[in-house]
Amino acid sequence: MITINEHYLKLQASYLFSDIAKRVDTYQENNPDKDIIRLGIGDVTRALPEACIKAMQAGVAEMAEDSSFRGYGPEQGYDFLREAIAKHDFIDQGAEVSADEIFVSDGAKCDTGNIQELFTTDIKVALPDPVYPVYLDTNVMAGRTGSFADGRYQGITYLDCVKENNFVPDLPKEPVDLIYLCFPNNPTGTTATKDELKTWVDYAHRNKALILFDAAYEAFIRNPDLPKSIFEIEGAREVAIEFRSFSKNAGFTGTRCAYTVVPKECVAYDSKGNKQHIHPLWNRRHCTKFNGVSYPIQKAAAAAYSPEGKKQIRELTDYYLRNAHHIKEAITALGFSSVGGDDSPYIWIDGQGRDSWEFFDLLLDKTGVVCTPGAGFGKCGQGYIRLSAFNSYENVVQAMDRIKTELG
Numbered sequence: 001m002i003t004i005n006e007h008y009l010k011l012q013a014s015y016l017f018s019d020i021a022k023r024v025d026t027y028q029e030n031n032p033d034k035d036i037i038r039l040g041i042g043d044v045t046r047a048l049p050e051a052c053i054k055a056m057q058a059g060v061a062e063m064a065e066d067s068s069f070r071g072y073g074p075e076q077g078y079d080f081l082r083e084a085i086a087k088h089d090f091i092d093q094g095a096e097v098s099a100d101e102i103f104v105s106d107g108a109k110c111d112t113g114n115i116q117e118l119f120t121t122d123i124k125v126a127l128p129d130p131v132y133p134v135y136l137d138t139n140v141m142a143g144r145t146g147s148f149a150d151g152r153y154q155g156i157t158y159l160d161c162v163k164e165n166n167f168v169p170d171l172p173k174e175p176v177d178l179i180y181l182c183f184p185n186n187p188t189g190t191t192a193t194k195d196e197l198k199t200w201v202d203y204a205h206r207n208k209a210l211i212l213f214d215a216a217y218e219a220f221i222r223n224p225d226l227p228k229s230i231f232e233i234e235g236a237r238e239v240a241i242e243f244r245s246f247s248k249n250a251g252f253t254g255t256r257c258a259y260t261v262v263p264k265e266c267v268a269y270d271s272k273g274n275k276q277h278i279h280p281l282w283n284r285r286h287c288t289k290f291n292g293v294s295y296p297i298q299k300a301a302a303a304a305y306s307p308e309g310k311k312q313i314r315e316l317t318d319y320y321l322r323n324a325h326h327i328k329e330a331i332t333a334l335g336f337s338s339v340g341g342d343d344s345p346y347i348w349i350d351g352q353g354r355d356s357w358e359f360f361d362l363l364l365d366k367t368g369v370v371c372t373p374g375a376g377f378g379k380c381g382q383g384y385i386r387l388s389a390f391n392s393y394e395n396v397v398q399a400m401d402r403i404k405t406e407l408g
């Protein structure tokens with residue numbers, strides 16, 4: 001008899017963003033004339049940078065000739081891309097990371113979701129609340145939680161991110177083994193200082209814990225004092241893994257390319273308490289379950305580090321940040337308090353006592369604007385909504401004008 005992994009049965013009905021997409025589709029079917037503006041899922045809307053397109057086209061041209069055609073590439077990524085990443089994203093920024101510590105993949109969502117399978121199911125997992133749902137759901141699937149009750153899974157250590165701590169999690173009150181951090185944060189848009197990250201790195205050393213650091217939104221940081229990588233923090237190489245993506249900086253959400261950094265010093269422990277390096281284990285997993293990102297896409301990703309590529313990415317992220325600033329100004333003028341939007345494309349808005357999903361329905365119904373209900377990111381997100389800056393400036397201005405008219 002084929003039996004099911006019953007941990008899947010504990011999951012909430014559907015993945016947050018699929019749920020929202022379905023609701024919006026139903027709404028559009030029932031209101032075909034309504035012009036919908038999507039500020040919900042963080043999906044980019046602008047064309048790929050020209051430098052990336054040209055490199056992708058050159059890569060496709062190479063694939064068209066027997067003499068330059070490539071079949072399977074290295075699972076971890078081509079050297080040209082891994083070397084460019086190590087130099088531009090880390091070494092030039094004062095962080096020590098070498099090319100062979102980089103694993104190129106098709107997405108930070110997949111990597112942050114898959115990495116947990118290296119660890120036993122009895123570890124204690126700490127997650128911020130609110131949180132990107134992938135971290136939680138993949139631990140539920142793996143059986144690291146009890147059932148869902150009162151908005152939370154038993155067995156998870158939730159780190160409340162609330163007004164009182166400026167939405168930056170405090171250290172857990174009980175010892176934990178695996179910690180998920182994301183800065184600039186999805187969904188709240190908040191950032192962490194070097195001192196705050198150092199506190200986490202020190203905690204991980206003291207508790208033989210591991211930090212999974214999601215830096216998918218680092219390209220939006222403009223404050224020069226804020227760290228872009230956890231590897232800017234002393235001691236992080238032993239206790240942290242970092243996830244990055246070309247999705248939000250270079251607009252690769254539909255193109256797919258990302259990477260994970262596993263430093264050679266980074267360790268977990270076996271059942272006898274002996275240190276085991278994570279790098280060879282992730283390498284083993286990657287080679288077994290993944291066959292590499294396609295060559296033209298890796299060429300395109302590498303072009304993001306060319307002088308033109310860097311300039312074009314800066315323009316792209318500046319464009320979305322201008323949207324974020326507009327949202328923030330408009331929402332503040334309406335009397336709502338919010339965080340994020342300065343070094344991040346997300347604005348986390350206090351709904352002034354409204355239920356998150358009710359606020360979502362109200363905005364959709366009255367203004368045609370799609371947001372993401374904060375409750376979808378966890379219990380502490382109840383009462384909040386998230387607006388994303390990923391849309392055209394014109395649409396963002398129109399969305400905020402409609403919101404002003406309806407709620408002003």
Ligand code: MLT
Nearest residue numbers: 040041042043109132186
């Ligand atoms: C989000 O809206 O939170 C993100 O776009 C989801 C993702 O990157 O997978």
